[in-house]
Amino acid sequence: MNKAWVVSVNMGYGHQRAVGPLKNLAFDEKIISANSYQEIPKKDQGVWKNSRKFYELVSAFKKVPLIGELAFYIFDQFQKIHKFDLKKDLSKPSIQLRQTFALIEKGFGRHLIEKLKEKPLPLITSFFIPAFMAEFFKYPGKIFCIICDADISRAWAPLNPKESRIKYLAPTQRAVQRLKLYGVRSENIFLTGFPLPMENIGSEKLEILKSDLRNRILNLDLKKTYQKRYGLLIEKHLGILPSEPDHPLTVMFAIGGAGVQKEIGVEILESLSQKIKIGKIKLVLSAGTREEVKTYFEKNINKLGLGELLVNSRGIEIIFQKDFSDYFKSFNKALRKTDILWTKPSELSLYSALGLPIIIAPTIGSQEKFNKKWLLSSSFGVSQKNPKQTQQWLFELLEKGHLAEIAMNNFIKGEKLGTLNIKKIISSD
Numbered sequence: 001m002n003k004a005w006v007v008s009v010n011m012g013y014g015h016q017r018a019v020g021p022l023k024n025l026a027f028d029e030k031i032i033s034a035n036s037y038q039e040i041p042k043k044d045q046g047v048w049k050n051s052r053k054f055y056e057l058v059s060a061f062k063k064v065p066l067i068g069e070l071a072f073y074i075f076d077q078f079q080k081i082h083k084f085d086l087k088k089d090l091s092k093p094s095i096q097l098r099q100t101f102a103l104i105e106k107g108f109g110r111h112l113i114e115k116l117k118e119k120p121l122p123l124i125t126s127f128f129i130p131a132f133m134a135e136f137f138k139y140p141g142k143i144f145c146i147i148c149d150a151d152i153s154r155a156w157a158p159l160n161p162k163e164s165r166i167k168y169l170a171p172t173q174r175a176v177q178r179l180k181l182y183g184v185r186s187e188n189i190f191l192t193g194f195p196l197p198m199e200n201i202g203s204e205k206l207e208i209l210k211s212d213l214r215n216r217i218l219n220l221d222l223k224k225t226y227q228k229r230y231g232l233l234i235e236k237h238l239g240i241l242p243s244e245p246d247h248p249l250t251v252m253f254a255i256g257g258a259g260v261q262k263e264i265g266v267e268i269l270e271s272l273s274q275k276i277k278i279g280k281i282k283l284v285l286s287a288g289t290r291e292e293v294k295t296y297f298e299k300n301i302n303k304l305g306l307g308e309l310l311v312n313s314r315g316i317e318i319i320f321q322k323d324f325s326d327y328f329k330s331f332n333k334a335l336r337k338t339d340i341l342w343t344k345p346s347e348l349s350l351y352s353a354l355g356l357p358i359i360i361a362p363t364i365g366s367q368e369k370f371n372k373k374w375l376l377s378s379s380f381g382v383s384q385k386n387p388k389q390t391q392q393w394l395f396e397l398l399e400k401g402h403l404a405e406i407a408m409n410n411f412i413k414g415e416k417l418g419t420l421n422i423k424k425i426i427s428s429d
Contacts, residue, residue, distance in 0.1 A: 002427045003027045005116050005141075007125040009035045009048070010324060012257030013288060014148045014347035018126035020328045021195045021419040025426065027121060034112055034130045041111050047103060081153045081178075081366050091161060091183035094154045100129060101136075101159055109133030116141075122426055124169075128156045131166050143167065144426065146195065147175045148347045151370035157182035164188070169422050171350050171415065174374060192422050193415025194350035197332040201354075201416060212336050213355040213411055214238050217404050218245040219339045220357065226401030230408070237412060247337040249398075251359075252284040254331075254343040259290045261344060261361055266300045267387035268342070269316070273304055275391060276315040284334055286319040289327050294320040340394075340403060342384065345371035352380040353414025357406035359384050380410050 006026035008019045010033045019031050026032075035048030093101075113133050116123060120141035125131050131145040135158065143166045147156065150172045158164045161183035168184060170176045171194035179189050202208035217234065218241060221227050227234065227241070234241065251272075253265045265285050275281045287293040297318050301310055309315035319334055321327035335341070341351060342359040349371040352358050358381030363369045375381040382402075385393045397403050 002122065004122040004124050004144075004426055005032060005119075007032045007034050007112075007123060007127075007130045009033060009127045009130070011035065011048070011051070011127075012346075013324075014257070015126040016324050017328060017347055018146050018148050018195055019124070020325070021197050022124065022422065025124070025423055027119070032112075034109070034125070034127070034133075037112065039111075039115075044108055044111060047108055081151060081370050088181070090154060090178075090181045091157075092154075093159050096153075096155050097157075097159065100132065100155070104129075104133055104136050110137050113137040113139050124422075124426065132158055135164060135166055144169055144422075146422070147171055147179075148194075149367055149371055150174055150349055150374035151367075152178050153367065154182055157184050161185070169418075169425070171418060172374065190421075190425055191415075192425065193353065193418030194347070195419040195422055196351065196354060196416060197328070197335075198419055199332055200335055201419075204417060204420060206416060208336075209354060209411070209416065210238050213407065214241050215245040215247065216339045216355060216407055217241060219247075219249040220398060220404035220407055221401045222395070222398045223401070225399070226404040226408075229401075230405070234408065237408070248279060248282045250282040250284060250338050251340045251342055251394075252286055252334060252338040254286040254341065254348060255288055255290070255293055256344055256346055256364070257288065258364075259288070259293050260364065262287075262293050262296050264361055264384075264387050265297060268390050269300065269306070270304065271388055271390035272394075273306060276306065276309060279315065282313075282315055282317070284317045284319060284338060286331060286334070288320070289322060289324060291320070291322070294318055339407075344368055345375055345381075349375050349380070352410040353416045355407045355411035355414075357381060357403040357410065378413065379406060380414070381406065 004025055006019050006022050008015045008031055010016055023029050023031060117139060122142045122144060123134055123139060124144045124146065126146040126148055128145055131143050134143045145166055146169045151174050157179060158166060162185060167188045168179055169190050169192045170179065173191060176189050176191050180186065200209060253268055255262055269283055272281055272283055276283060285297045287297060301307055301316060306316060319330050321330055340359060341348065341356045342361060344361040345363055345368045349358060358375055360372050360375060360381050360383045363372050
């Protein structure tokens with residue numbers, strides 16, 4: 001397999017989650033963080049750091065009534081995705097894009113690209129800014145950019161998209177259409193699917209994914225309502241289901257990189273506490289790499305008298321690792337025994353292709369509003385109802401077999417082989 005420079009940014013989880021499955025494609029199996037690599041100039045590091053701090057601050061400030069919502073609204077206008085319209089020319093650069101290029105023109109990113117030029121392998125990045133840097137500073141190798149959402153803003157395409165040589169690896173047909181509306185040439189767009197973790201899939205035969213989904217269907221269809229109606233469909237795609245699932249009914253609530261929405265996790269915990277105590281359901285709280293979120297969950301678990309259930313993850317589990325790579329490994333492992341993924345509609349929306357029904361937490365920003373719209377229009381997920389009443393409405397869905405139906409729909413319609421598709425393109429291009 002041909003090697004490549006694999007470049008990401010450690011700002012939130014989405015961009016790093018996208019390149020994790022490509023680690024064995026990376027030169028020396030090392031993924032480069034554009035904002036924190038060794039020898040990064042202090043000036044460049046400062047730009048990245050201020051950008052990250054500002055986003056996290058605004059995201060957290062959004063919870064403040066009126067003032068916080070207004071501040072976030074103003075910020076969100078810079079990254080807004082406009083209404084989809086095939087007849088409208090959306091190629092005009094946004095203010096955000098012009099600001100980005102103004103920094104690059106002043107030398108932002110030059111050091112990184114000059115280092116990569118020493119060995120001009122294909123360059124794959126999961127964030128648009130390193131791709132822009134590479135093209136502006138005339139990187140001699142090929143440049144690939146992985147799209148991390150179902151739909152994207154104008155910021156992902158360069159100032160002059162028709163003249164650009166950046167090749168885009170898109171997860172959805174909607175992302176492909178957006179890129180074309182922004183002026184990117186068709187020959188520079190590949191519909192690959194999102195690069196999902198192969199440890200959750202297996203090979204092109206999907207043996208691991210199918211095995212996990214067979215057990216998941218049993219948990220999601222408490223009264224076998226869906227199985228009675230669609231038994232032949234299940235057998236066609238998955239084979240014969242086991243007599244019993246290999247794990248208890250499991251819900252995972254995943255926190256985003258900015259650490260917001262942790263309160264929802266506690267509300268879910270409170271509502272499901274009685275079901276958890278009697279072993280009817282397990283709750284996984286994904287705290288990511290934020291120790292303060294892990295501590296917050298632990299305090300509330302103990303406050304509810306459920307601390308014993310956290311021991312050996314008997315009814316409650318917290319996923320936390322200080323290192324991003326270790327966190328993703330733990331997260332992917334836990335997903336194999338997860339039946340329902342509850343999260344805001346970030347890049348994890350694209351994990352629906354693993355046969356996971358998504359319960360959609362409130363959105364943060366324009367990007368996530370469009371991811372939510374994609375999930376709902378594709379029947380890949382459902383919007384959350386009141387988390388404080390989770391026990392009531394969640395089990396109604398389970399008894400009707402509705403979530404089992406979504407899981408099968410996601411498996412059949414979702415693009416599952418994005419990782420292999422990307423590797424094939426890089427190796428053959």
